[in-house]
Every structure is written in structure tokens, then in C-alpha cells.
Amino acid sequence: MQIQRPAMMQEQKLKLSPQMLQGIQILAMPLQDLQARIQEELEVNPALEVVEERKTVSIDEFSGKSGDYEAFENTSDPGNIGDYTTSYGGYDDEASEAKRKFMEGAIARPESLQDHLIWQLRLQPLPDEFFQIGELLIRNLDGNGFHREDPLELVPEEMHPALRQVMSIIQGFEPQGTCTANYQDSLLVQARLSEEVVPSSVIPILEHHLELLEKGRLKEIARQLKVPEHQIERSLEFIQTLTPFPGREYSATSPQYVIPDLMITQKDGEFVIILNDEEIPVLGVNAFFDEVLQSQGDQKEVKQFVTSKIRDARWFIQTLQQRNKTLLKVAKAIVEFQRDFFLRGPKYIVPLTLRDIAGEIGVHEATVSRLTNGKYVHTDFGLFELKYFFSNAVAGTNAKGIQYSKEGVKAILKEILDSEQGGTLSDQKLADLLKKRGVSIARRTVAKYRKELDISSSYDRP
Known part of the structure; x- marks a missing residue:
């Protein structure tokens, strides 16, 4: 019989304080997320205030301005950090405000594909059950107009006949060819619904010979279908009038803009590293809270509240400063390791690991990973x-045993493909040319890098 007895155990656990967790989160944030995080903190902490609201400016303008601000206590302005100086410039407030109002007035939500299809569905004389099925089908479409999930799984089996009827109705809506499984299915629907004269070979081509058509093998298609080649050419002309991804016309996806955190350039033979903090307001501690602390010092609850908010504000400001300092240290270390890249271009990027940078600036690899992501x-x-500057090594074959980074090899490969003869070279020929340049990689690796560069095979390249 087992007897349970109380026992004392000593163990060590790593626990993160809220401040430490905040620091890790802010360290990992790109500028867009950091802007939102600062706004949240301003809303919840009245002791934190904006000392100076900087205006948005392009990186070209940003790099051309000068005029240093000194760092001052209790603010987030980094001023001079290490050997680097952040730069600011003056702007026309009236013009900036007018531009902001114009942009706000111009913002409008475009009609989505789902909105457009449901509007057409409401115009159909359908029973409620059919309308509900139609709405399920439309909500299940992605940006291309294709099913996200198998539509048969949206309703019980006994409703599948009704589902197929409604699906057929939606496929005829504008744009035609939505509510389909893929682009091949969409092209078939559009061809069958077309009011133009459709060549008799179009449907067989779309059903069975689309891959040959994509490769331009018209003679082979004509031979297999036992029709003249000119008929296949007419079919191709008709197919080219169809839309393989009909939903994209109504895509409501907004373009994603990237705001650079840093700028690295050469000036007078030296590398200049500029921290782009024009997007971030200068924060400070509200002086009113210091006055309250002095005048209401005998009230315990007030003193605790004010002291807590001041402490949180100062910690937040300190965290922002630490993020900026660490970011500059990482940038400086990357420049030291990748000097040839910044002098001569992407082809000369060398292998670099997180451990190399972490050891150089005295932080953990995880910190470098969070900061560069x-x-x-x-x-x-x-x-x-x-993250682009961190790349694994690819062994070289020359006498000096030079190692190339993956990104460097891809840059060399792109240079070859962009040359006059590059368009006709197979992956094996490309591997042979790379070997002559001192880069020994397999044909399948060449194919992998070529696909990552979004370049078609030699058969599909013009």
C-alpha cells in the first residue's frame, strides 16, 4: 500500500516580470506595431505624454535633413546614441494638416467580392433556405473566388442537391466563374456560360490538356484531339479572353507598406547608420504628476497611484530607448560583417549567423532574432x-575555398539569368556556370533557388 507523505522540494523557475515582458515585446515590434503600442500606452497611462509629435517624412527627405536634438531626462528621444546621431528636420505644419485631412476624406472601403455577390443573390427570387445556402457559399470564398472549404461540408447531406443548384446560380453572377474549386474549374464555367461562339475544342482542352496548353504544345494537343492546329490556335485566343482568378477584381486587400527602421548609406567614404524614429513621437513624463505627488503626498492612495503611473511611464520610455540602442548596435555589427554587401551589392553578401551578431554585441541569439524579424x-x-543579412554557407570550389552565402548565390544566379543567354539556359547549364564561378551546387538546388527568385524554368521562359 502506497502512503503519501508531504515533502519539501526546492526548484528554480524563471519568471518574467510584466516590465521584462513588455521590454521583450517592444524589442520585437516593427515600426507599424510600435506606433500602435505607444498609442495604447498613452491611453492607459495619464503620466505619459507626447513631448513632440514628429511628422511623417519619406526616407529620402529623412536622410537629407540635419540638426541634432539633445537627449533629455524622462523622454524617449534617443538623441545621440553611441557613435550615431539621429537627424530631424522642420516641416510645414499647415500643409501637413491639409494633406492629412485630404487623405482621411479620401479613405473609402471598396466593395468586396462577398458584398458584390450577396447583393446579386438578394435580387434572385429564391426561398429563404436557398438564400441561406447561397450566403454560406459566398462567405466561404477566398480572394480569388474559390472555395476555402469543401462546400459539401457546409450543409447536411440531404441539402446537397439544393446546394448544387445555388452554386450553379452564383457561378453565373458577375464576375462569372466564382464559387468554383480552382482556376481550371473557373475557366470551364466561364467557357460554358459564354455568349460568344466557343470553338468546339475549348472544353476538351480545359478539361484534359490545360498543362500542355500552358507549355505551348499546340501541335501535340491538335494531334491528340485529332483537329487542325489552327483550331487549337483559335481555342487559345478564346481562352485568353477568360479570367482565371475572377475574384481578384473585387479584392478588398490593401497593399502593405513597409516603413524602414534604419537607413545605412555611404558618405565621404564612411558608413552612416540612421535610426528612423521620425515615425515615433518623443515621449515624456507629465510634469503635472510630479506636482500632484508633492502637493498630495500625505494621501496614501493618491501617492501610490501617481507613483505607479510615473514609474510605468519612465519604464516605458527606458524600454523604447533600449530598443533603439540595441537596434543600432545590431545594425553596426551587420555592417562590419557584411561590409562587401554595402560596398558592392547583394552578390557579395557573406554567410552570417545570429550567433555571430549576438557574440559581437553581447546579447543572446534570441534577442537578435526578435530584433531583426x-x-x-x-x-x-x-x-x-x-533577416536578409543572415544566410547559411554554400561551399565554394576555388583554390581559396571561399564560402558563399545562399543569398549571394541567388544574386549570382539572377545575374546569369538576366544576361542575354540566360533565358535559354537549363538548370543543369546554370549549375555548370555557377561551378565555373566557384559555386558548387546541385541542379535541384539551382531549381529551388530559381523558384525562390520567382523565375520560370527555361522551357516556360520567353
Whole structure:
């Protein structure tokens, strides 16, 4: 028989305080998220205030301004951090306000694909049951107009005949071809609904020979269908008038804009690292709270509340300063390791690990990982995510045993493909040319890198 007895155990656990958790979260935030986080903190902490509201400015303007602000106590303005100086400039407040009002007035929510289809569904003389099924089908469509989930799983089995009827009705709505499984299904629906004269070979081509059509093998299609080649050419002309992704016309997805956190450029033979904090307001502690603390010092509850809010405000400001300092340290270390990239371009990027940067600036690898994720840097060679500069090594084959990074190899590969003869080179030919340049990788690796560069195979390239 087992007997349970109380026992004392000693163990160690790592617990994060709310302040530490806040610091980790802010460290990982790109500028867009950080702006929202600052606004949240301003709303919940009355002791925190905006000392200076900076105006939004393009990175080109930002890099051309000068005039330093000194860092002062109890504010988030980093001023001079280490060996780097942030830059600011003056702006026309009246013009900026007019532009803001114009932009706010111009913002309008575009009609989504679902809105457009449901509006047409309401015009149909359908019973309530059919309308409910139609709404389920429409809400199940993605931005292309295709089913997200199998539509047969949306309703019980006994309702499947009604579902198929409603699906057929929606497929005829504008734009035609939505409420389908994929682009092939959509093209078939559009061809069958077309009011134009449809060549007899169109449907067989879409059903069985679409892959051959994509590769331009018209003669082979004509041979298999036993029709003249000119008929296949007419079919191709008709198919090209159809829309493979009909829902995209009504896509309500907004473009995602990237705000660079840093700018690294050359000036007078030296690298200049600029922290883009123009997007972030300068924060400070509200002086009124200090006055309240002095005048109401004998009231315990008031004193506790005011002291707590001041402490939280100062901690938040300190966390922002620490984020900026660490970001500059990481940028400086990346420049030291990737000097050839910043001098000569992406082709010369070298292998680099998180451990290399972490060891250089004296932080944990996880800190570098959080800091570089989702943050971008504007360079003389374009806009890059900080993660771009970390790449595994690909062994070289020359006498010096030079190692190339994956991104460096991809840059060399793109250079070859962009040349006059590059469009006709197969993956094996590309692998052979890379080997002559001192990069030994397999044909399948070339194919993988080519796909990551969004470049078609030699068969599909013009």
C-alpha cells in the first residue's frame, strides 16, 4: 500500500516580470506595431505624454535633413546614441494638416467580392433556405473566388442537391466563374456560360490538356484531339479572353507598406547608420504628476497611484530607448560583417549567423532574432529585411575555398539569368556556370533557388 507523505522540494523557475515582458515585446515590434503600442500606452497611462509629435517624412527627405536634438531626462528621444546621431528636420505644419485631412476624406472601403455577390443573390427570387445556402457559399470564398472549404461540408447531406443548384446560380453572377474549386474549374464555367461562339475544342482542352496548353504544345494537343492546329490556335485566343482568378477584381486587400527602421548609406567614404524614429513621437513624463505627488503626498492612495503611473511611464520610455540602442548596435555589427554587401551589392553578401551578431554585441541569439524579424533597412542597393543579412554557407570550389552565402548565390544566379543567354539556359547549364564561378551546387538546388527568385524554368521562359 502506497502512503503519501508531504515533502519539501526546492526548484528554480524563471519568471518574467510584466516590465521584462513588455521590454521583450517592444524589442520585437516593427515600426507599424510600435506606433500602435505607444498609442495604447498613452491611453492607459495619464503620466505619459507626447513631448513632440514628429511628422511623417519619406526616407529620402529623412536622410537629407540635419540638426541634432539633445537627449533629455524622462523622454524617449534617443538623441545621440553611441557613435550615431539621429537627424530631424522642420516641416510645414499647415500643409501637413491639409494633406492629412485630404487623405482621411479620401479613405473609402471598396466593395468586396462577398458584398458584390450577396447583393446579386438578394435580387434572385429564391426561398429563404436557398438564400441561406447561397450566403454560406459566398462567405466561404477566398480572394480569388474559390472555395476555402469543401462546400459539401457546409450543409447536411440531404441539402446537397439544393446546394448544387445555388452554386450553379452564383457561378453565373458577375464576375462569372466564382464559387468554383480552382482556376481550371473557373475557366470551364466561364467557357460554358459564354455568349460568344466557343470553338468546339475549348472544353476538351480545359478539361484534359490545360498543362500542355500552358507549355505551348499546340501541335501535340491538335494531334491528340485529332483537329487542325489552327483550331487549337483559335481555342487559345478564346481562352485568353477568360479570367482565371475572377475574384481578384473585387479584392478588398490593401497593399502593405513597409516603413524602414534604419537607413545605412555611404558618405565621404564612411558608413552612416540612421535610426528612423521620425515615425515615433518623443515621449515624456507629465510634469503635472510630479506636482500632484508633492502637493498630495500625505494621501496614501493618491501617492501610490501617481507613483505607479510615473514609474510605468519612465519604464516605458527606458524600454523604447533600449530598443533603439540595441537596434543600432545590431545594425553596426551587420555592417562590419557584411561590409562587401554595402560596398558592392547583394552578390557579395557573406554567410552570417545570429550567433555571430549576438557574440559581437553581447546579447543572446534570441534577442537578435526578435530584433531583426519584421524590421527593414534602406540601403544604397534597395530595401531589405534585417533577416536578409543572415544566410547559411554554400561551399565554394576555388583554390581559396571561399564560402558563399545562399543569398549571394541567388544574386549570382539572377545575374546569369538576366544576361542575354540566360533565358535559354537549363538548370543543369546554370549549375555548370555557377561551378565555373566557384559555386558548387546541385541542379535541384539551382531549381529551388530559381523558384525562390520567382523565375520560370527555361522551357516556360520567353
